Amino acid sequence: xNNILNILEKLGASARSSLSGLGSCARLFLLTxxxxxxxxxxxxxxxxxxxxxxVLSLVIIIxxxxxxxxxxxxxxxxxxxxxxxxxxxxxxxxxxLVRELGPVVTALLFAGRAGTAITAEIGLMKTTEQLSAMEMxxxxxxxxxxxxxFWAGMIxxxxxxxxxxxxxxxxxYFIAVLIIGVDDGAFWSQMQxxxxxxxxxxxxxIKSIVFGFACTLIAxxxxxxAPPTAEGVSRATTKTVVIxxxxxxxxxxxxxxxxxx
Amino acid sequence: xxxxxxxxxxxxxxxxxxxxxxxxxxxVGNLTSNDVKKTYEVKAYFENIGGLKPRAAVKASGVVVGRxxxxxxxxxxxxxxxxxxxxxxxxFPKDTFAxxxxxxxxxxxxxxxxxxxxxxxxxxxxxIVHTQDAVVLEKLISxxxxxxxxxxxxxxKE
Numbered sequence: 107x108n109n110i111l112n113i114l115e116k117l118g119a120s121a122r123s124s125l126s127g128l129g130s131c132a133r134l135f136l137l138t139x140x141x142x143x144x145x146x147x148x149x150x151x152x153x154x155x156x157x158x159x160x161v162l163s164l165v166i167i168i169x170x171x172x173x174x175x176x177x178x179x180x181x182x183x184x185x186x187x188x189x190x191x192x193x194x195x196x197x198x199x200x201x202x203l204v205r206e207l208g209p210v211v212t213a214l215l216f217a218g219r220a221g222t223a224i225t226a227e228i229g230l231m232k233t234t235e236q237l238s239a240m241e242m243x244x245x246x247x248x249x250x251x252x253x254x255x256f257w258a259g260m261i262x263x264x265x266x267x268x269x270x271x272x273x274x275x276x277x278x279y280f281i282a283v284l285i286i287g288v289d290d291g292a293f294w295s296q297m298q299x300x301x302x303x304x305x306x307x308x309x310x311x312i313k314s315i316v317f318g319f320a321c322t323l324i325a326x327x328x329x330x331x332a333p334p335t336a337e338g339v340s341r342a343t344t345k346t347v348v349i350x351x352x353x354x355x356x357x358x359x360x361x362x363x364x365x366x367x
Numbered sequence: 368x369x370x371x372x373x374x375x376x377x378x379x380x381x382x383x384x385x386x387x388x389x390x391x392x393x394x395v396g397n398l399t400s401n402d403v404k405k406t407y408e409v410k411a412y413f414e415n416i417g418g419l420k421p422r423a424a425v426k427a428s429g430v431v432v433g434r435x436x437x438x439x440x441x442x443x444x445x446x447x448x449x450x451x452x453x454x455x456x457x458x459f460p461k462d463t464f465a466x467x468x469x470x471x472x473x474x475x476x477x478x479x480x481x482x483x484x485x486x487x488x489x490x491x492x493x494x495i496v497h498t499q500d501a502v503v504l505e506k507l508i509s510x511x512x513x514x515x516x517x518x519x520x521x522x523x524k525e
Contacts, residue, residue: 150370150373150374153373153374153377154373156377156380157373157376157377157380160377160380161376161377161379161380164380164383200395204391204395261381262380264384265380265381265383265384265387266384268384268387268388268391269383269384269387271387271391271395272387272390272391272395275395294394297395298394298395298396301395301396302396302422303391303392303396305422306396307388307391307392307395307396311388
């Protein structure tokens with residue numbers, strides 16, 4: 107009997123703590139919005155963060171996009187060729203990248219590359235009491251530290267996802283047209299006939315904005331609530347990757363079922 | 368890092384994003400080629416639209432001249448009401464035929480317009496009278512079976 111009660115108690119505690127986590131996350135978002143005007147007055151702080159989260163992520167994004175596109179081209183050709191419609195490879199690569207893989211894979215890489223850096227940086231600032239020092243000097247850490255990183259993530263993520271899709275399509279083109287020898291004109295014309303700007307490309311961009319929001323907010327929150335120890339910061343970094351990845355995949359399912367069905 | 372250098376890199380990054388979006392819109396998507404801007408709307412009634420969907424192509428002689436606007440069911444007359452948006456540059460006679468065809472064996476369904484011989488052209492809000500429904504494979508097969516069964520009966524009588 108006691109065992110069952112214990113299990114129920116643990117279940118309740120974990121549900122309560124995750125709910126309160128969601129609540130404080132929402133409060134962090136509200137605070138960020140309130141202090142955003144202050145941080146926009148010093149926009150070069152945000153630009154510096156865009157450099158770290160966006161520009162420095164370009165290499166990993168471009169390389170992985172090219173390989174994802176090449177794999178899509180190879181595998182798609184293998185199947186489509188059986189039905190004698192290998193020209194449809196352009197549509198397959200473009201739709202897969204623009205609708206799903208572009209935003210999702212970019213968000214996963216973004217969480218791994220930029221999200222962890224944000225969490226570790228803020229966690230370490232908290233551990234070394236830099237955040238408290240700022241508060242002592244009447245500088246709001248939200249305006250100085252959190253808001254620039256939040257907006258940098260929100261701006262970088264859609265740009266990275268768009269670049270990912272473009273480079274991926276070029277990777278598919280490289281394999282399908284230049285290596286395998288699918289007809290060049292059919293590759294592009296079938297793609298243009300079947301990819302819709304408003305329904306596919308804009309919806310993919312909306313997805314990437316939502317993912318950018320989720321990843322950045324989770325990374326910031328985990329950094330701020332990390333216990334001020336070495337172990338706490340490392341745990342928080344791990345949590346950032348796990349929670350960001352899971353919520354990106356979950357959100358992707360929800361968004362896809364709203365957008366494309 | 369120097370601020371100017373930082374600004375340049377971020378500027379390159381944002382410009383790359385804009386270029387990528389522009390590239391996707393023009394090269395990958397159909398923003399320039401198939402998006403018909405100024406259109407006029409005509410109606411057509413069908414008994415059966417098959418798999419026709421909103422935004423499907425409207426073709427004349429195989430050239431895309433418009434898009435399907437909306438498809439509704441009329442609960443009083445019991446037929447489908449299809450609104451068709453045709454590019455303003457193209458005018459069609461009043462007795463134009465509207466047929467629902469399938470692109471390829473398994474492809475998407477589209478609406479084909481075949482011009483008639485009337486002197487008066489279709490205007491916005493007009494109704495295309497002559498329509499041909501989508502082919503339903505089951506109906507076709509059952510008709511075929513029925514006809515061939517009828518042939519057998521005739522042979523028996525002889």
